[in-house]
Amino acid sequence: MTISMPIPGANTAGQHLFQGLAPASLFSLEGKVALITGGAGGIASGLARGFAAAGARIILADRNELVHQRVREFRAAGADAHALVFDVTDQQAVAGAVQEAVAKCGRLDIVVNNAGVIVRTPFLELTKEEWQKVIDTDLTACFLVAQQAGRLMVQQGSGRIINMGSIMNHVARPRLVPYVAAKGGVSAFTRALAADLAGTGVTVNALAPGYTATEFSQANDQDFNAFVTDWTPAKRWGRPEDICGAALLLASDAGAYINGHTLYIDGGFLSVTR
DSSP states (O other): OOOOOOOTTOOGGGGGGGTTOSHHHHTOOTTOEEEEESTTSHHHHHHHHHHHHTTOEEEEEESSTHHHHHHHHHHHTTOOEEEEEOOTTOHHHHHHHHHHHHHHHSOOOEEEEOOOOOOOOOGGGOOHHHHHHHHIIIIIHHHHHHHHHHHHHHHHTOEEEEEEOOGGGTSOOTTOHHHHHHHHHHHHHHHHHHHHTTTTTEEEEEEEEOSBOSTTSOTTOHHHHHHHHHHSTTOSOBOHHHHHHHHHHHHSGGGTTOOSOEEEESTTGGGOOO
16 A cells, blocks of 8 residues: 655645655555564564554564564554464475465565574684574575575565674674674675565665664673773664664665665764774
8 A cells, every 4th residue: 555645835736746755655564564583582573563563464483482472462552463483494494484474464575584693602612513503593594584585575576685684794793703704694695685686576685783782682791881882873772673764664665776785773883993
């Protein structure tokens, strides 16, 4: 559904000049279906709130049964929300889940590859199992979900694939080697997939949040908290809802010409050098 709003101060004859450019129209997700992985986490909850407010039907996916509680909360607030429980690193499970999503909602317009894990281990002590766990969840899962969803989107002639990157594809911190490698891979994968799907009507972009207060972050570490707050020009940690506006841009008609891009939402963290 296209939302048309009158432009204040414009005469009736001139309204056509602004047709489709009102924010309520550009950022509308009315009639769209969005699948968000890592759905039991804080960032997914923030994204889902924004997508639902813009009119989308929401499918939250996670391997944690807690996702059902998240969905109950959304439904209680009036959102059209559904839950899927599956492992994003399991190719067969991903294929089945995407099919189930379409069976529930009839189509799939937006996918946010948000599932992720972090292992904090010094490199010389890092095991292959720890490395593989992070690479599989933070990078390979993007490939698995994007491929299954992408096939449907290409058939539809439209779709939005949004991968969750990080400022760690640009900078690094100790004890995060597999995470930094995976997030660097996400940015490269995003560019490559955008090129591969050229002309199909499907766009592929990535979001790269800065330090955001979630279940994975070290926001409760007083020393690290002080470092982040002092360094970041916004003078605070990010919040899940801070990522929502950027996600809406990439998911909606407002971002139709943005493709193969990694968008940083970091409060200015990467802009500062000392």
